[in-house]
Amino acid sequence: MKLYQIKELSTKDLKHSLKDSMEALQNYRFQHSTGQLENYKAMKTTKRDIARMLTVLKQREKEEKNTDK
DSSP: OOHHHHHHSOHHHHHHHHHHHHHHHHHHHHHHHHTOOOOHHHHHHHHHHHHHHHHHHHHHHHHHHHHHO
16 A cells, blocks of 8 residues: 555545454465465565554554644
8 A cells, every 4th residue: 555545545444444454464474484475575564564554553653643732
């Protein structure tokens, strides 16, 4: 998922996508440990997507705090 796509999502949708990505990463890790993972690149891209989502969520939280003051 690209950064501009993540920024277009609402906070609720972003949290839902984050949860799904975390579950997918956990599944990839399990498959990797059992030797069943065929696409190692998927694990790397999922980690990056999670990092992007967390970054956007933190930015939104900071913006909310600044507007509340």
